[in-house]
Structure formats: structure tokens, C-alpha cells
Amino acid sequence: MIGNAPIGKHMRTGLLKSGQRVQLTDYKGRKSTITLHEGGEWHTHRGVLHHDKLISQPEGIVVENSAGYRYQVLRPLLNDYVLSMPRGATVVYPKDSAQIIQVADIFPGAHVMEAGVGSGALSLSLLRATGDFGTLNSYELREEFADIARSNVEAFFGEPHPGWKIHVGDAGQKSLEVEQPGGVDRVVLDMLTPWKCLTAVRTVLAPGGVWVSYVATVTQLSRLTEEIRRSGGFTEPEAHETMLRTWHLDGLAVRPDHRMVAHTGFLLSTRRLADDQLPLELKKREKVSEPAGEDTQAWAGTNDDETWDEETLQTRMVSRKKARKAAANSLKHAEAAKEVVNDE
Numbered sequence: 001m002i003g004n005a006p007i008g009k010h011m012r013t014g015l016l017k018s019g020q021r022v023q024l025t026d027y028k029g030r031k032s033t034i035t036l037h038e039g040g041e042w043h044t045h046r047g048v049l050h051h052d053k054l055i056s057q058p059e060g061i062v063v064e065n066s067a068g069y070r071y072q073v074l075r076p077l078l079n080d081y082v083l084s085m086p087r088g089a090t091v092v093y094p095k096d097s098a099q100i101i102q103v104a105d106i107f108p109g110a111h112v113m114e115a116g117v118g119s120g121a122l123s124l125s126l127l128r129a130t131g132d133f134g135t136l137n138s139y140e141l142r143e144e145f146a147d148i149a150r151s152n153v154e155a156f157f158g159e160p161h162p163g164w165k166i167h168v169g170d171a172g173q174k175s176l177e178v179e180q181p182g183g184v185d186r187v188v189l190d191m192l193t194p195w196k197c198l199t200a201v202r203t204v205l206a207p208g209g210v211w212v213s214y215v216a217t218v219t220q221l222s223r224l225t226e227e228i229r230r231s232g233g234f235t236e237p238e239a240h241e242t243m244l245r246t247w248h249l250d251g252l253a254v255r256p257d258h259r260m261v262a263h264t265g266f267l268l269s270t271r272r273l274a275d276d277q278l279p280l281e282l283k284k285r286e287k288v289s290e291p292a293g294e295d296t297q298a299w300a301g302t303n304d305d306e307t308w309d310e311e312t313l314q315t316r317m318v319s320r321k322k323a324r325k326a327a328a329n330s331l332k333h334a335e336a337a338k339e340v341v342n343d344e
């Protein structure tokens with residue numbers, strides 16, 4: 001924290017400063033995000049925009065480049081920032097982060113466990129919600145993803161977040177070494193095999209604590225649900241997905257946009273019961289038969305690790321080379337952000 005100001009406030013308010021990211025919107029509504037530097041230039045095939053025209057100006061100005069093209073200038077909001085920052089792994093979309101914060105009941109001062117970190121998009125929303133006095137322990141298998149996320153978060157807040165730690169390793173094992181039993185208020189998982197964290201979550205989550213998992217496929221959703229039920233110790237899991245339909249607003253042509261992001265993922269939420277308590281058998285639950293042998297085989301296959309990988313689940317795979325490039329890029333933004341003068 002710099003002085004008494006809340007973390008990251010100096011990056012979000014006041015006149016535009018060198019080291020800050022700004023979003024430029026052109027006459028077609030296309031958005032580009034740049035980092036301001038004294039004497040810096042932004043080149044496109046439509047001319048040059050001098051950064052000095054923006055530095056020390058308020059947000060919301062409209063500036064012209066050397067060829068007379070006009071751009072509207074605003075700081076990216078968190079929603080814009082996560083979609084424009086360097087990425088390794090796929091990020092949780094803002095519509096889902098918003099739901100996660102609400103469904104997981106993330107509150108200021110909470111101690112939250114998260115896995116995996118990926119590019120740090122969800123970490124940013126969690127840190128915002130836990131605030132200056134909360135703590136977030138994020139677990140990530142891949143070192144290069146941890147690097148990307150660290151830089152993305154630092155570039156957003158302009159400094160390392162004092163309540164945030166990344167632990168590199170398997171969340172299911174590492175969290176048992178790091179967390180106190182029953183010491184975690186909320187758990188949020190975005191990883192391929194969240195059921196492998198069941199023992200860890202049962203150990204570290206406080207009674208009454210909320211556990212939300214974000215999964216991309218129905219097969220993951222189904223397996224996690226059944227494993228939570230089988231394990232006992234948790235309330236009946238609930239699932240939902242969020243569809244966001246944007247609207248076209250033009251004169252009398254007011255209607256839903258033709259295109260939308262049709263699928264991102266599902267949220268599964270449950271709460272930890274007190275020790276040695278069994279979940280209530282809910283009357284409203286339809287009596288379904290136990291999963292048949294072929295269902296279980298479809299989930300687990302013969303080799304669990306081979307079946308539940310990025311390839312079989314057709315989630316996006318990121319090469320080491322691409323991840324390293326994103327890490328270098330995000331570090332550059334973080335270094336620039338740390339130079340921003342805080343005059344609060």
C-alpha cells in the first residue's frame with residue numbers, strides 16, 4: 001500500500017500519467033490499449049499518436065493523431081483490462097468472475113484460496129473483492145503462468161498486492177502444507193480436475209465456507225458433483241451458467257446483437273458442513289440411479305491423468321514458448337506501472 005491510499009487507487013483516478021495503460025477507441029469502435037510513456041509514440045497505418053498529448057490530461061478526452069484520426073481516451077476498466085492483458089492460459093470472462101464473486105460470497109477481509117492462477121484474471125477480481133485487508137493464496141502448477149499472473153496483477157494495481165501470494169505446485173497438495181486446517185473462508189477453483197482437491201478443500205475450508213468451481217465441460221461438472229456428494233461433508237452442490245447477450249442500440253434498430261459468446265463455463269457451488277456432519281437428504285432430489293459402470297468409465301477412463309487433460313477436454317493448450325512471450329510482455333507492463341507517480 002502506498003501511503004494511506006487504498007491499493008491501486010492511484011492507477012484508477014486523477015489525470016493520466018506515464019506508466020498507465022489507456023484504452024483508445026477509434027471511429028469504428030475498435031479498441032487498442034497502450035502504455036503511456038513520456039515522449040512515446042503509438043504508430044498505426046493511420047498515423048502517429050504522441051503519448052505526450054495524453055499525459056497530464058483527464059480521462060475521457062478525444063485526441064487526434066498526426067493524420068487527423070480521432071481517438072477517445074479512457075483508462076481500461078477491470079473488465080477491459082483482463083481481456084487485453086498478456087495471457088498464457090484462457091482467462092475467466094468478466095461475466096463469470098462477477099458471478100463467482102457473488103456466488104462464492106467473497107467479502108472484504110476474507111481469506112480465499114484459488115487454483116489455478118492462469119493469467120491472473122480471476123485473481124484480480126478476487127483481490128478487488130477481498131480488499132486491502134483480505135488475503136488470497138493462489139496455487140498454480142506452471143511457473144511461467146505464475147509469472148504472467150504476477151506481472152498482470154502488479155501492472156493493474158501499480159505495485160504488488162500485499163494480501164496476495166502465489167504458490168507454485170499442485171493445489172491439492174500444496175494447500176495442505178500452506179493453509180491452516182479450517183482457516184480458509186472461501187475456495188475458488190478453475191482447473192481441469194477440481195475433484196483432486198476434494199481432500200484439501202475439506203481440510204482447509206472453514207465450516208460454512210463456500211467452495212465454487214468453474215469448469216468448462218459437462219463431464220467435469222458431473223464428475224465433480226458426484227464426487228462432492230460421495231465425499232459427504234458438503235451441502236448439496238448447485239450449478240448454473242451465465243449467458244450474456246449484448247444489445248445493438250441504433251435508432252429504431254434496438255435488438256440483441258447477432259453474435260454472442262455462447263459458452264464459457266459452468267459454476268458449481270457447495271458449502272462445507274461442520275466436522276462429522278452428514279448432508280441432509282433433500283426430499284426434492286429426484287431419485288436417480290447410481291452412475292452406471294460405463295458412465296464412470298467415460299469420466300475416468302483407465303488412466304485418470306491421461307483422460308482429463310487439455311487435449312481430451314478440448315480446452316486451449318498453451319505452448320511454453322507462447323507463455324514465456326506473454327510473461328515478458330506482462331513484466332514490461334508491470335515495470336511501467338511501478339513507475340507511476342502516486343501523488344495522493
Ligand SMILES: C[S@@+](CC[C@H](N)C(=O)[O-])C[C@H]1O[C@@H](n2cnc3c(N)ncnc32)[C@H](O)[C@@H]1O
Pocket residue numbers: 089090091092115116117118119120121122123139140141142145169170171172190191192193
Ligand atoms: C484456465 S486456467 C486458469 C485461468 C485463471 N482463472 C484466469 O482467470 O486467468 C487453469 C490453470 O490451472 C492450472 N492448474 C491445473 N491443474 C492444477 C493443479 N492441480 N494445481 C494448481 N494449478 C493447476 C493450469 O496450469 C492453468 O494455469
